Amino acid sequence: MKFGSWAWALKRAQTRLEQAREVAATGAISGAVGTYSSIDPFVEQYVCEKLGLTPDPLSTQVLARDRHAQVMCALACAAATLESIAMQVRLLQQSDVIEAEEPFKKGQKGSSAMPHKRNPITAERVCGLARVVKANAQVALDNVALWYERDISHSGTERVALADSFTALDYMFGKMQWILDGLQTYPDKMEHNLWRTRGLIFSSKVLLALVQTGITREEAYVIVQRNAMKVWEDIQNAVEGPTYRERLEADPEAKLTKETLDEIFDPWDFLTRKDEVFKRLEGLEF
Amino acid sequence: MKFGSWAWALKRAQTRLEQAREVAATGAISGAVGTYSSIDPFVEQYVCEKLGLTPDPLSTQVLARDRHAQVMCALACAAATLESIAMQVRLLQQSDVIEAEEPFKKGQKGSSAMPHKRNPITAERVCGLARVVKANAQVALDNVALWYERDISHSGTERVALADSFTALDYMFGKMQWILDGLQTYPDKMEHNLWRTRGLIFSSKVLLALVQTGITREEAYVIVQRNAMKVWEDIQNAVEGPTYRERLEADPEAKLTKETLDEIFDPWDFLTRKDEVFKRLEGLEF
Amino acid sequence: MKFGSWAWALKRAQTRLEQAREVAATGAISGAVGTYSSIDPFVEQYVCEKLGLTPDPLSTQVLARDRHAQVMCALACAAATLESIAMQVRLLQQSDVIEAEEPFKKGQKGSSAMPHKRNPITAERVCGLARVVKANAQVALDNVALWYERDISHSGTERVALADSFTALDYMFGKMQWILDGLQTYPDKMEHNLWRTRGLIFSSKVLLALVQTGITREEAYVIVQRNAMKVWEDIQNAVEGPTYRERLEADPEAKLTKETLDEIFDPWDFLTRKDEVFKRLEGLEF
């Protein structure tokens, strides 16, 4: 599911980059104010065609910079999506979670101070660089309002902000690909973490089942929550108390049969319709 | 030419907004983690269709925020283009230029301190508000990296930054339309300002003509510039000296006939191919 | 320690706000270009004194906007520090961590879909609003380069960005104070989580102790890491294997006495010099 959501987001990122390229891949050889006063439009057409560019229908001494702002915004959106993926890796690699880890190069040492520790340093770097690319969008947006038919205030900034953003994003894509290609995932740990909540994750199903026994939603909610709260308190205090199911079984007002409880407390039940979502991913092409 | 360049830029702004709307007009009723665990996908399809939305192929508890970042970026690019137009109006309305002025409401008083003065206050306001909309793009880009399948950090910001940006941009479009509809333009002043340079604006044509007399480009450049510099110095010192043409006529090395000089110093000559550009505008539809 | 680091950061935020207020609390009644051409400087002095403002030594029609940019930057830095605190709360309140939770109002219901769940929604909101305040700094920085002796492009933006930032920051401070005043902390859970690493957090002490037995640092590192890796693999695979200490005890090359191991595996040993840090906090005044 997580990989799938990233795939769709990356597809959108790709579409944005393609749309931006089309808008920016424009050429102009139309003279200082764009009137072709000393040059035949044929020259522009000819040269642009050779370069794979579309002639600008109306240019001045420079191309309008909203074109480049769109490019920077597309880069920034792509960077934000990579940040989003990297953030997930960082969350899953926390010492208290450890459901996934970015690749650990063979022979790579841990921190010298803490030999056991593996920090998601590459994912952290991707998150950091995303800040740079996102902030550069601001620069490109500030470049749009040039004075008269020219002013070269944008020129120096593009050599810094635009160039850096392409470089940084390329680097980020490379690193993110390396992370995802070699991502270590721990299914048993995922299931283990799932049960750390001692069954609380099924509370919404308990609610529905209780309502189906004929009591009101409000009554059901009270039952669901009073038992949930006790389990939560045990977790907060690191006490090994009864699970949520055991507490419900002991609650005389929670009239649920063993069959119903078996069905409720089955995590696979959440995935009944997952193929619907996976099927759609088959149609995704880059 | 100026209006034409704005028209193309606004068309691009419109396209971006339409593309962004398509990406954002998405709906999701797929459960807390997007697996339709307790709801049939048909419901999502049915409701989205009624609302004119496309169902998200893979959602979590929330829609991915790169969609909204694209919307904010499209708003920011549009704001930057309006800023660009407003900047031109401000430049043309300077006391030393006065080639155009934003509308002055009948009965509107000038500043109480300076009764004669008409400042381009509406264009200035548009420029200012563009800063707000552009900065809000940053907020939307920061909203993309949500934690796990949900986190509502984006929610409060969208009520401020996204809402404000739509409101501000709508206001800016309204004001800019008012400015352009009622823009006062002064053709005689434009021509007057053109001649303030005393013919220097034709220097590139002088250069070409001199080269055609058989001297090298370097020799021609020396002649062009030494005469141009003298005219420029007169302008710098507010001295009423000879025009550029008169200086060239007095320069024995500048061997240009009267016919050539007449042709060179004709501003309309710059516009020979202008229809090419205007013709293209005919194809522009919003 | 965490609270202490926040205290120092908030103190720095306060200092910045005070410095910015001093720079911004400036007044000017000096005429349209700041030469007091039609008003005696005494008036400015007199009025400013009444208002608690310092007269600007040289103003134009408006006060220079770097003063206001400094204010916005101080607000943005303060917002970033609040974001930093809120981020910690969010991290500690994750389902897999639960070492602290923001206050849960008596009678407050959990999510309707997931009755057991308590999300750090207030801390998330603070993080979100920080994005708004930080982005507004950009607006204030863009307001500095006004044209000539006046231009009112800044005016509209300040009514939005500056006003919103004060309001948002005030709200964020209020919410953060509420969170910290009522923050629920779970010491037993903290200790429990500490031991989830099965002793790995002491690896740096093991390294030092091994070196003191006379072997080289490289040899020691190998011993430390090969045992640490096995423990880590158990964690990754949710396997209940031997603890780090037990593995070291079983490793013939790890020649550490029981006394040494007792000392190493004592978490309180990390806190020997903590009073040094707490003592310094006593000197902190707001």
Add this chain to the structure above:
Amino acid sequence: MKFGSWAWALKRAQTRLEQAREVAATGAISGAVGTYSSIDPFVEQYVCEKLGLTPDPLSTQVLARDRHAQVMCALACAAATLESIAMQVRLLQQSDVIEAEEPFKKGQKGSSAMPHKRNPITAERVCGLARVVKANAQVALDNVALWYERDISHSGTERVALADSFTALDYMFGKMQWILDGLQTYPDKMEHNLWRTRGLIFSSKVLLALVQTGITREEAYVIVQRNAMKVWEDIQNAVEGPTYRERLEADPEAKLTKETLDEIFDPWDFLTRKDEVFKRLEGLEF
């Protein structure tokens, strides 16, 4: 007056940089979580003293990043002030203004297409680079909310955004100093431009004088504005009509004596109290 306003703004920029340096010039050798668990605080004190740093009263594995955000904000404010100065140069160097020009290197050629033209390319570059430094403030603000006691997401960004900002700002200061040291100013042109308004700049003094003849402010305003409007229309249409003074002299309701008119239409009268402002500048030290 312009130079004076820049001097005060630059002084404020200097103060901000000094304050930021003091906050950032901090050192920490306090161990992985800042408790000095394996190192005596004396070491930190000793080393920091040698390096001219203040020991952080409470650090974690890294120094809190609000310190660096303050530095970046100070750089951004300084960049905005340089942008403000450069903007003035660009405004004054417009073809229709030419009251000042940035230095033109001896032997420097103008544009090859337009040999006469001198664009304020250095001032434009300063304005452009200011956008880069201002946007980088956003990056530093985003770096504040690090996770737990460490995360190195800030590290890569600081090598880009912080380093680039120092470099760019240093470059901008160098260029701006070069511009201001060699700035060409044209006093005769300034006076010439002043009179282009044909006396309208004195309208506020006319208003005051008329009121002193015993008519109401409203009546005076009507007289002032109807004559001003006619002059303005002449300017708009590039018509050489009567000056504002001549029109007032011809208006029977504008009962102003020759002595009064002489006094009103004297530009030096605006500068009567200018020394007050210049005197204050004497106290300014960097």
